[in-house]
Amino acid sequence: MMSSATVFGMCAAALVGLGLYGLITNPQPLRKILAFNLIGSGVFLLFGMVGRRGAGASVGNDPVPQALVITGIVVAFSATALAIALLLRLFDTAGSTTLGNPAPTSLHSDSPGD
Template sequence: MTGLGYVVVGLVLAAMGIWGVVVLAHPLRKLLALNILGSGVFLVLVAVADRGAGQAVDPVPHALVLTGLVVAVSATALGLVLMLRSDDDRAAPSRDQSDDKGVG
């Protein structure tokens, strides 16, 4: 039952993250939302690996999540650098995206 509970929490976090990336405007918030989405996905994977007290833990999702964590932090750092740099280049303000705005 523990596992199922955390699967549900993970999926709610994932939905929240997707909502945040689409709706929030500031790139820093988008990065936070992406990290929450990632945490949600990881939580689903790890929660299902733990099938309860009697059973062994499935180590494969654990390894996947470790990989995912490192990927997430490096992409986040790159995103932050890009955000700071685009902030610097005020000459081309980020609002001037002539084509479609909206999601993303």
């Protein structure tokens, strides 16, 4: 039977793995932001699990990883809000949220009369 630490560790690894997959494979910036948030959630889950390592031995929880998780959640929320605001600004300016390169322009024409 698996312990709760093993289950939480596997869930954290799955979240980080799905986030990395989404970050690499999706070209849309909004999906990249969401994938980055998945990675952060996996890391927060892992830190929360580390913070409970003393609870099994009735020592008590370690407050440092818990404080890091709470601070990380606040920072991740504000970074996500900033990224969404920048993405909306990009949409207002460019009319699109894709970051693809425009079609290359030729410096010389292919007409035979040049």
